[in-house]
Every structure is written in structure tokens, then in C-alpha cells.
Amino acid sequence: MLDQTDAATLAMNDALGADAQYFEYTSSANPIGAKLISRVPYRTFHASLYDSGPTRIVPLDLSAELGCAAPATGPALAAHFVRIVAGEQTEFAPNATSLLFYAIDGSGIASQGDIRFAFAKGDFFTMPGGAPVRVTADSAADSTTRLYYVNDAPLLAYLGVSASVARFTPTLYPAARAEEALRKVSGAPGASQRNRVSILLGNARFPQTRTVTHSLWAMFGVVAPNTMQKPHRHQSIALDFISACQPGCYTLVGTELDEHGQIVKPQRVDWEPGMAFVTPPGYWHAHFNESGENGYVIPIQDAGLQTYLRSLDIRFAH
Incomplete structure (x- = not known):
């Protein structure tokens, strides 16, 4: 007969094992192939979402498709369009370690704690998580400010953690220096x-990864007139923003290459100024410019994290 201590131990063991499961390896090691978890979807978000109207933050939200807490544009990243009417202010206070902003139009003041600085069109700036960020648009009547904004809040939500230590200080990347x-x-x-x-x-602060924050990667790229940039792929999601282009600029995206290094049965994304689109991780993608002027693309990725994990696996078509 069990004494009370033994009975209590068995009851505790039963309770602790209630959530335990055991799966056959080959049927469960690839949850995407087994359709247990969704792929990152293609999606395009147009400038009409923030071209007019009141001050607001517009999440580019794919959380329903991804099965993760809203808002999320990828499993680890959330992208947003931001519109701030002249003289008005918006606060950003996500549970995130990294906030990255690109000034599409307008100018204003960004602040966090005791740090306060001016920004203008074409500038990038990063803020650490853990304290609210405030952005105020200039008060001139025609100075509505529009921003593209990405954070890593979905990653922290998945891990069940809160940002408590700032890994970097607010950092400004002026347009003139980036363009030069x-x-x-x-x-x-x-x-x-x-x-x-x-x-x-x-x-x-991040010499190992050479990235804009410890979790985020930001690229500023140009596709010259009447050129193409060959396919490449990587395991980080790319949240691509088009800062400027003319008709005839586009991206082809697909899962496979043929023997000539061309993407098989690609999805075509035609560029428009001020739009954003998702390039899923692991997909080959190539950029084309059949116009007479430069096209500019800004991919923001979770490649800071992927590079640190040694899992970025970037590959180039030959």
C-alpha cells in the first residue's frame, strides 16, 4: 500500500507529464512539409494604406496566416507604415529589443528618454527596446511625416520574454551619408x-554580424537602369520596401532554380514607390529594372539574429 507521500509523488508525476508528447521522427522533423506549421506567405502592401488620413500606425499584419500573436509580418518581425500629421506625435512602446525606422517623407523629432534628435527624409534611425519612443512631425502645414518601421516584437512574444537591457543606443544614419x-x-x-x-x-556594437542591430539587418540597394541582379536566397525573411522606382522595376521570387540559374515558375512583384512586400525565407529572388532610372530597395531582415546563430545560409546563383 502506498503511503500518502508516495501517492502525492505519483499524482505530481502524472500532472507534470500531462503535456508530454512523443512523435515518430521522420513524420515530425519537418513541420512545414507535414503542414503542421504554415510557410511565410507572399504579400504586398501598397502606399495607399498610409498616403492620406489621420495620424496612425498601420501594422502589416500576417499573424493569422502565421499563427502567431498580432501584429506580425514574419515569425520574428513586425513591419508597419506610419503616418504622422504635421505637429502631431506618435508613441512606440512595443515589447521589442530593436526598433528600426526609415523616413519616407517629411521630417521631425525622435526621442527616447533623455535622447532627442532631428531626422529628415531618407534618414534611417534605430532605437533599443525597453523604453517608449516618441516621434513628432514638424509643425509646418505641409510636413506630414511618413515612416517605414520594423521591430522584433514577434520574436519576444514567441520566446515569452520582455526586453530589459538595451543592447545599443539610439543611432542615426543620415540620408546624405547612406546615399554617398x-x-x-x-x-x-x-x-x-x-x-x-x-x-x-x-x-x-555588433562587429561579428555587421548588422544594424543585434537582431535586424538593413540593406540600402540600387538596381541601375536596364540591369538585373541575379537570384540569391537566405534563411532570413526579407521585408522589402521600395523607396523609389519607375514602372518596369520588379522582383521575381520562387523556390527553385533551373540549370541556367533562372528561377522556376516565379512569382512576380511589380515595384511601386512606397510599397512593401514579403520575400519568404529560403526563396530565390532576383531584381530587374527595365526602366530608364535607378530603382531603390530597402530589405529589412531578421538576419542579425540568423547570422549570430550561424543559420543565415546565404547563397548566390551562378
Whole structure:
């Protein structure tokens, strides 16, 4: 006969095992192939979502398709369009470690704690999580500010953690310096033969990954007139924003290459200024410009995290 202590132990063991499950390996090791978890979907978000109207934050939300807490544009990232009417203010206070902003139009003041700085069209800036960020649009009547904004809140929601330590300080990347760096790269010998003509925004605190924050990667790239940039792929999701283009710029996306290094049965995404689109992780993608002017693309990815995990697995078509 069990004594009371033994009975209590067995009851506790039963309770602790209530959630335990055991799966056969080959049927469960690939949850995407087994359709247990969804793939990251293709999706395009147009500038009409934030071109007019009142001050607001517009989540580019795919949480229903991804099966994760809203808002989420990818399993680890949430992208947003932001519109701030002249003289008005918006606060950002996600449970995130990294907030990245690109100023599409307008100008204003960004602040976090005791740090306060001005930004203008074309600037990038990053803020650490853990404290609210406030952005105020300039008060001139025609100075409505529009931003593209990405954070890593979905990653923290999945991990069940809260941001408590700032891994970097607010950092500003002025448009003039980023554009000059891109011009230098574009004019370098052999630039036209590179898979991408781009710069990566970095932060001195992350020398191992050379990324804009410890979790985020931000690229500023150009596709010259009447050129194409060959396919490449990586295991990080890409949240691509088009800052400027003319009709005739587009991206092809697909899962496989043929023997000539071309994407098989690609999905075509025609570029429009101010739009954003999702390039799923692991998919081949190539950029084309059949117009007479430069096209500019800004991919923001969770490649800071993927690079640190040694899992980015970036590959280039030959």
C-alpha cells in the first residue's frame, strides 16, 4: 500500500507529464512539409494604406496566416507604415529589443528618454527596446511625416520574454551619408558584376554580424537602369520596401532554380514607390529594372539574429 507521500509523488508525476508528447521522427522533423506549421506567405502592401488620413500606425499584419500573436509580418518581425500629421506625435512602446525606422517623407523629432534628435527624409534611425519612443512631425502645414518601421516584437512574444537591457543606443544614419556610401559602391570597378549593388547599415556594437542591430539587418540597394541582379536566397525573411522606382522595376521570387540559374515558375512583384512586400525565407529572388532610372530597395531582415546563430545560409546563383 502506498503511503500518502508516495501517492502525492505519483499524482505530481502524472500532472507534470500531462503535456508530454512523443512523435515518430521522420513524420515530425519537418513541420512545414507535414503542414503542421504554415510557410511565410507572399504579400504586398501598397502606399495607399498610409498616403492620406489621420495620424496612425498601420501594422502589416500576417499573424493569422502565421499563427502567431498580432501584429506580425514574419515569425520574428513586425513591419508597419506610419503616418504622422504635421505637429502631431506618435508613441512606440512595443515589447521589442530593436526598433528600426526609415523616413519616407517629411521630417521631425525622435526621442527616447533623455535622447532627442532631428531626422529628415531618407534618414534611417534605430532605437533599443525597453523604453517608449516618441516621434513628432514638424509643425509646418505641409510636413506630414511618413515612416517605414520594423521591430522584433514577434520574436519576444514567441520566446515569452520582455526586453530589459538595451543592447545599443539610439543611432542615426543620415540620408546624405547612406546615399554617398551607396554611390561609392555603385561606382566601384566591377560593381555591375556583383549579385547586389548595396550597402549594409551597421553598428559598432555588433562587429561579428555587421548588422544594424543585434537582431535586424538593413540593406540600402540600387538596381541601375536596364540591369538585373541575379537570384540569391537566405534563411532570413526579407521585408522589402521600395523607396523609389519607375514602372518596369520588379522582383521575381520562387523556390527553385533551373540549370541556367533562372528561377522556376516565379512569382512576380511589380515595384511601386512606397510599397512593401514579403520575400519568404529560403526563396530565390532576383531584381530587374527595365526602366530608364535607378530603382531603390530597402530589405529589412531578421538576419542579425540568423547570422549570430550561424543559420543565415546565404547563397548566390551562378
